[in-house]
Amino acid sequence: MAYETIIVEIEEGIAVLTLNRPMVLNALNNQVFYELAEAASTIAADPSVRVMIITGGDKVFAAGADIGQMASASAVDVTTSDNPSHRAFHLIENMPKPVIAAVAGYALGGGCELSLVADVRIAADNALFGLPEIKLGILPGGGGTQRLPRLIGAGKAKELIFGGDFIKADEALSIGLVNKVVPADQLSTEAKKMATRFAERGAVALRLAKSCVNEGLKMDLEAGLQYEHKCFSLLFSTEDQKEGMKAFLEKRPARFQGR
Numbered sequence: 001m002a003y004e005t006i007i008v009e010i011e012e013g014i015a016v017l018t019l020n021r022p023m024v025l026n027a028l029n030n031q032v033f034y035e036l037a038e039a040a041s042t043i044a045a046d047p048s049v050r051v052m053i054i055t056g057g058d059k060v061f062a063a064g065a066d067i068g069q070m071a072s073a074s075a076v077d078v079t080t081s082d083n084p085s086h087r088a089f090h091l092i093e094n095m096p097k098p099v100i101a102a103v104a105g106y107a108l109g110g111g112c113e114l115s116l117v118a119d120v121r122i123a124a125d126n127a128l129f130g131l132p133e134i135k136l137g138i139l140p141g142g143g144g145t146q147r148l149p150r151l152i153g154a155g156k157a158k159e160l161i162f163g164g165d166f167i168k169a170d171e172a173l174s175i176g177l178v179n180k181v182v183p184a185d186q187l188s189t190e191a192k193k194m195a196t197r198f199a200e201r202g203a204v205a206l207r208l209a210k211s212c213v214n215e216g217l218k219m220d221l222e223a224g225l226q227y228e229h230k231c232f233s234l235l236f237s238t239e240d241q242k243e244g245m246k247a248f249l250e251k252r253p254a255r256f257q258g259r
Contacts, residue, residue: 005032008039013050013199014192015043018057025063026056028110033084040091047258050199050206052095053191054118055102058184061127062111065142085110085142093117094214096207098198102191103127104184108166113142116151119210121177122191123169124184129177130166150217152176202240203258 007018017039019026043049056062065085092099092114101118108130115121115129123129131140131148139145140161149157152175160167172178182190198206208231216224235241240256247254 003035003039005029006035006039008043010043010046010049012196013048014195015046015049015052016192017043017052017054019055019062022057022059025060025106026111028062028065028085028114030084033088036088037084037091040088040095044091044095044097049097050203050258051098051100051195052092053100053102053195054092054114055188055191056104056111058104058124058187060105061101061103061107062114063106064109064111064132085113089114089117089143096210097203098195098206098210100191100195100198102187103129103178104187109133109140109144110142113140113144113147116143116147120179120194122180122182122187122194123172123178124187125169125181126184127169127172127178127181128166129169129172130164131161132164132166134162134164148177200256202238202244202254202256204238204240205235205244208235 003020005019005021007020009016009018017036019028019032021027021032040052043052098120099118101115101121102124103115103121104124104127106128107115107123108128109132112129112131131144133140133144140148145157145161148160151157156175167175167177169178169181173181180190180194212224212228212231215227219227239259240254243256244254
């Protein structure tokens, strides 16, 4: 499919999805969300893709929602809309493959929320994160009030949401918002290095490990432990489990086939 607001490139099992609205700092509008959803669905179903990277390039991730599109909306408009951001974010968050957000420059509002649906976030040292919606008389509506507290804790999340202020990459790292900070000119390289490491693992185990974490966060501890054991047991029916353990005993790299 040809996209107008994003670019999708696939190479050696890694899909790189790049936001492509540079003239408006990759502001997120409905078309972007529709195309993100379409791309996420396609990548999820592509057996050749093992890992996905989401990026906005080396200058900006996404400076937020397209306010021009939102300014004249009424409560009825918002309530009755098909909410394309939620669908896109849900598909990315629940993709059965690891998703890495490679963030440079602004990751604000919807851009910050987009980074939150990734499994791992790598930030360039020039990155700025924030949820400034409160300054517009609204609140984060793309999952920010729900995903951010689960990631960094309620107290710090409330401070960021209530104040609407921006934080730099080093503070984002210190509070657990990002996993790693790298020089801006190394962002793409580091993201692909991590993606390559993930892609070398067994695809079935990756899928179930991601499911265990995501689904377990919705359960109490005992239910989560039971779900983990079920997934753990299922993996012993896979060829990858046999190959992984055989390779370990033979002291050689495993050659996983994803089945």
